[in-house]
Amino acid sequence: MIVNNLKTFSFTLSFYRYKEHVISLGAIVVGLLLLVFFVVPQSQVYFAQKEEEQVLGEKNEVLSKNIALISSMNESTLEHQFTLASKAILSDKDYASVMDSISRAGQRSGVSLGDFAFTVGDLSNRSVTKGSDSSFTINILVKGKLGEIEKFIDSLSSQTPLVVITGVEVSQENASVHATFPYKQFSLKSFSSLDLLKDFTAEDKKMLSVFETWNVGW
Amino acid sequence: MDIDINLQRVTTSRADRFAKVIHIVAIVLLGSVTLLTVVFLVLGNTSSLSRLSQEETDLLARINKQNVKIARFSFIKERIVVGSTYFRDRSDIKGALAILRADIPDGVTLSSLSVNKREFSMSLSSFSGNLIHQYVTVFQTKTSKNPMFQSATVETVNFDKKSNKYEVNVKGVLRDSK
Numbered sequence: 001m002i003v004n005n006l007k008t009f010s011f012t013l014s015f016y017r018y019k020e021h022v023i024s025l026g027a028i029v030v031g032l033l034l035l036v037f038f039v040v041p042q043s044q045v046y047f048a049q050k051e052e053e054q055v056l057g058e059k060n061e062v063l064s065k066n067i068a069l070i071s072s073m074n075e076s077t078l079e080h081q082f083t084l085a086s087k088a089i090l091s092d093k094d095y096a097s098v099m100d101s102i103s104r105a106g107q108r109s110g111v112s113l114g115d116f117a118f119t120v121g122d123l124s125n126r127s128v129t130k131g132s133d134s135s136f137t138i139n140i141l142v143k144g145k146l147g148e149i150e151k152f153i154d155s156l157s158s159q160t161p162l163v164v165i166t167g168v169e170v171s172q173e174n175a176s177v178h179a180t181f182p183y184k185q186f187s188l189k190s191f192s193s194l195d196l197l198k199d200f201t202a203e204d205k206k207m208l209s210v211f212e213t214w215n216v217g218w
Numbered sequence: 219m220d221i222d223i224n225l226q227r228v229t230t231s232r233a234d235r236f237a238k239v240i241h242i243v244a245i246v247l248l249g250s251v252t253l254l255t256v257v258f259l260v261l262g263n264t265s266s267l268s269r270l271s272q273e274e275t276d277l278l279a280r281i282n283k284q285n286v287k288i289a290r291f292s293f294i295k296e297r298i299v300v301g302s303t304y305f306r307d308r309s310d311i312k313g314a315l316a317i318l319r320a321d322i323p324d325g326v327t328l329s330s331l332s333v334n335k336r337e338f339s340m341s342l343s344s345f346s347g348n349l350i351h352q353y354v355t356v357f358q359t360k361t362s363k364n365p366m367f368q369s370a371t372v373e374t375v376n377f378d379k380k381s382n383k384y385e386v387n388v389k390g391v392l393r394d395s396k
Contacts, residue, residue: 021240039251167333
C-alpha cells in the first residue's frame with residue numbers, strides 16, 4: 001500500500017516537474033495529427049480543385065475560341081465550301097459520280113470510251129471504316145488519238161472528284177488509263193467542339209481554290 | 219555545496235535547452251497548422267470552379283447552336299487533308315506523255331507507249347532508218363535536258379525484214395516530283 005502510494009506520488013511529482021515538456025510534446029503530437037489528417041487532405045482537395053479549374057479554364061478557352069471562329073464564318077461561304085469539298089473527295093465508293101466524271105472527260109476530250117474495268121474488290125462490301133480514307137482503282141479503256149488521250153487525262157484530273165492517274169498504256173489508238181479515286185467517310189467521332197478548331201491556312205485555301213477550279217463545268 | 223539543498227530547483231542547462239526547443243517546435247507547428255488551415259480555407263472559398271462551371275454550361279449551350287457549322291467546317295478541313303495528300307502524290311503523267319510523243323517525225327509510228335508514276339517505255343517503228351535515228355537523237359537530247367526524266371535508254375533497235383520496218387524500243391525512269 002505504502003509502496004503504491006509512493007509510486008503515485010513519485011509519478012505526480014515527475015509530472016509536475018516535467019509539466020512544460022509534457023504539454024509541449026502533447027502540442028507537437030496534436031499539431032502533427034492535425035497536419036496529417038486535416039491540413040494535408042485539405043491541401044490535396046485544394047490542389048485537385050486548382051487542377052480542375054485549370055482544365056475547365058482551358059476547355060472554356062477552347063470553346064470560346066471555337067465559338068469566335070465559327071461565328072466569324074459566313075454561313076453561305078461555308079455552305080459553298082462544303083459543297084465543293086463534298087464533290088471533290090468521294091465519301092464512299094460512289095460509282096455514279098466516277099462514271100459521270102469519266103463520261104464528262106470523254107466528251108470533253110473526244111475519245112471513245114470503252115469498258116470500265118473496276119478493280120474495287122468486293123462490291124457488296126460498300127461499307128468502310130468510318131473516318132478512314134481509302135481508294136479504289138479503275139482501268140478505263142479509251143479509244144482516240146494520243147492528243148485526245150492526253151486531253152482525256154487532263155480533263156479527268158481537273159474535275160471533281162479527285163483522281164490520281166497512276167499509269168497509261170497506249171497501243172495504236174487504244175489506251176488503258178489507270179485511275180485511282182480516293183474516298184473518305186466522314187465520321188462524327190472525328191470532330192469534337194472541344195478540340196481547338198483552326199482557321200483555314202493559306203495551304204487550305206489553296207486546296208479549296210483547286211476544288212473550285214475542278215468544280216467549274218459541273 | 220550540494221545543489222539538492224537549494225529551495226529553488228536548479229535545472230541543468232541541457233534540460234533547459236530541450237524544454238525550450240520542444241516549446242518552440244510546438245508553437246511553430248501549431249501556428250503553421252493554424253495558418254495553413256486558414257489559408258486553405260480562404261483559398262478554397264475563393265475558388266472560381268463554380269463560375270467556370272457556369273461559364274462552361276453557357277459556352278456549351280452556345281456552341282451546340284453552331285454544331286452544324288462546326289460539323290461542316292470539320293468536314294471541309296478533313297477533305298482538304300485528304301485532297302492535299304493525294305494531290306501532292308499526283309505525278310505529271312500527262313506532261314510525260316506530251317513530252318514523249320512530241321517531236322515524233324512524220325513517217326515514224328508510235329506502236330506502244332506506257333507511262334506510270336516511276337517509269338516509261340515506248341516503241342516506235344518506221345520504214346526509214348534515218349527517221350528512227352533522227353528521233354533517237356532528239357529523244358536523247360530532250361530527256362537528258364528535262365528534269366522530269368531521271369534516265370532514258372534506247373533498249374533495242376531492230377530491223378524486221380518481213381515488214382521492212384525498223385523498230386526502236388526506249389525505256390526510262392521518271393524523277394519523283396515530290
